[in-house]
Ligand SMILES: NC(=O)C1=CN([C@@H]2O[C@H](COP(=O)(O)OP(=O)(O)OC[C@H]3O[C@@H](n4cnc5c(N)ncnc54)[C@H](O)[C@@H]3O)[C@@H](O)[C@H]2O)C=CC1
């Protein structure tokens with residue numbers, strides 16, 4: 343049974359990020375008192391108390407944790423940055439620090455933003471259930487490797503004195519997104535989105551940010567004494583699996599760019615991505631470069647990866663608030679600056 347949270351205070355760690363800021367807005371609407379902790383400042387809101395610091399430093403965290411009912415930990419280095427040391431420091435060591443600081447401050451609840459990628463290693467996942475999918479034995483990148491450590495550490499910390507739960511969104515998109523839309527548009531403007539990787543029939547999940555926020559808030563309202571959600575991980579998606587390339591086509595054409603149309607063999611692209619990763623590793627003592635074509639990106643663009651949300655529906659009362667149609671419309675409308683500058687010339 344959801345606890346009443348009227349005027350309960352929470353701390354959103356990573357609250358200045360894409361998901362974090364939307365989460366703050368959703369929590370405020372729901373009647374929560376919201377504090378934000380982040381290593382940077384990206385927005386102002388008179389309703390929110392901001393604490394600027396590093397989650398890897400307990401002395402930075404403790405002042406922000408005073409009187410907090412629930413922590414939402416949604417901080418991470420940028421997933422595609424490929425900085426192994428930073429991922430390990432923030433996602434693993436930093437999360438252990440957050441847990442210790444929560445216990446020291448007497449905080450009783452933590453909702454972790456994990457990722458559905460923790461069970462993905464490039465092989466197809468179709469309607470994957472949490473209890474049927476082990477953590478990826480061979481994660482495709484350092485980000486995923488450390489998200490596994492982060493989730494495992496967080497769920498193992500669950501006890502009657504400190505309730506934890508992990509939310510696994512997949513492919514979050516929406517207004518103020520820093521990855522999916524900007525990267526896709528950048529590729530389009532460089533003429534790189536005329537290609538389809540594979541046969542174009544791989545089925546995936548994408549999750550509108552408003553639904554991810556909804557799932558997080560439900561999780562916070564449900565964990566506690568005797569809850570079936572304590573210590574568990576939950577897939578949270580739009581529950582509308584779609585061809586990856588249909589989604590990309592709708593996003594691109596919605597922004598005025600042409601649809602992808604030339605098929606390239608998946609295996610060829612994957613081998614090229616592996617080669618580029620090897621070259622990047624060989625030259626790394628001299629120069630750091632992150633190939634835009636990574637094995638993770640190629641795999642995500644060319645294989646099935648969609649997940650079952652039944653456990654979240656059962657234990658958290660989750661169901662998507664925004665449909666994919668509504669979500670794509672809201673997202674496309676929120677990015678006038680991302681539209682194809684050529685479309686005006688042509689009209
Ligand atoms: N974007 C996506 O498609 C998906 C994201 N996720 C997870 O959702 C969470 C949020 O992701 P986004 O909003 O996309 O990322 P983001 O990069 O927009 O936000 C992350 C925030 O964490 C903060 N942060 C990073 N290191 C910190 C530190 N040492 N101390 C304090 N704050 C720190 C950053 O300043 C940033 O504001 C992450 O945990 C990510 O792993 C999960 C599935 C999909």
Ligand SMILES: CC(C)=CCC[C@@H](C)[C@H]1CC[C@H]2C3=C(CC[C@]12C)[C@@]1(C)CCC(=O)C[C@@H]1CC3
Nearest residue numbers: 421457459513521522525526535590639642643
């Ligand atoms: C046309 C084309 C191939 C566009 C590129 C789109 C990609 C930038 C995104 C497609 C799937 C996205 C994704 C993530 C980042 C952006 C994409 C690769 C994550 C890796 C972000 C962090 C996660 O936790 C998992 C996400 C999986 C999907």
